[in-house]
Amino acid sequence: MTDTPAKPRGRRPGGTDTRGTICEAALLLFSTMGYDKVSLRAIARAADVDPALIHHYFSGKSDLFAQTVLDLPLDADRLVADALAGPRDRIGPAAVAAFLAAYDAPGGGRERFTAMLRSAVAEDIVQRPLSEFMSKEVFGAIAERLGHSDFKLRGQLAVSLVLGMALSRYILRLPALESVSDQVLIEGMGRAMQELLVEDW
Structure with missing residues (x-):
């Protein structure tokens, strides 16, 4: 009988698609809730990533907004x-x-x-x-x-x-x-x- 690998627990680790996942979650939340009501922690929850990963890819909330909604640096x-x-x-x-x-x-x-x-x-x-x-x-x-x-x-x-x-x-x-x-x-x-x-x- 072959052992089936256990499914990893915890949030999604950083990877090649992590930035894209964060961007998709951020775009959805910004578009439905506005800018003020969206927090980085909420985006992390929606993307199923550790909040620290957002700071790895973006300098902060305004940078994330600019690069997802405005698609501009x-x-x-x-x-x-x-x-x-x-x-x-x-x-x-x-x-x-x-x-x-x-x-x-x-x-x-x-x-x-x-x-x-x-x-x-x-x-x-x-x-x-x-x-x-x-x-x-x-x-x-x-x-x-x-x-x-x-x-x-x-x-x-x-x-x-x-x-x-x-x-x-x-x-x-x-x-x-x-x-x-x-x-x-x-x-x-x-x-x-x-x-x-x-x-x-």
Whole structure:
């Protein structure tokens, strides 16, 4: 009689398909629950892996979101640092510039963002993770670093500003917005962004 090998117990070990399994679980949870309500521990449970494995493949929740939902190497921490690196009176324009740079990132950044915006018009569930991610990890983080107690509100207002512009420019294709240069947008929208993220109300 041949002994049958016992089935290994415990969570899935790291392997060639582990990263893909984590990504699939993360994409499902982000798409159904939004960004804020999903934790790395919940993703690990859904993927049946040890939570430490997620940190082996991704630097954190925002990195995992960017590489699964956005499918872009979008470093939220770097975007925040870049926006805050210059003079305080230029943080607003710098934040707008960072958004436009991410939107036009090599490898189909614009196409990916635009596709998500198009889907969001018909399916609200697609929009929620993107807006939550941007308001919390990018714009809200900038306002929080500047010491504003209402950073969550400021972050969401900032998201409404940039996503409204993106919708109008790339989907509705309003002629003036479509033809204007990025630099003009940075300066014009930067004034509003400065008020939202930096100035005291």
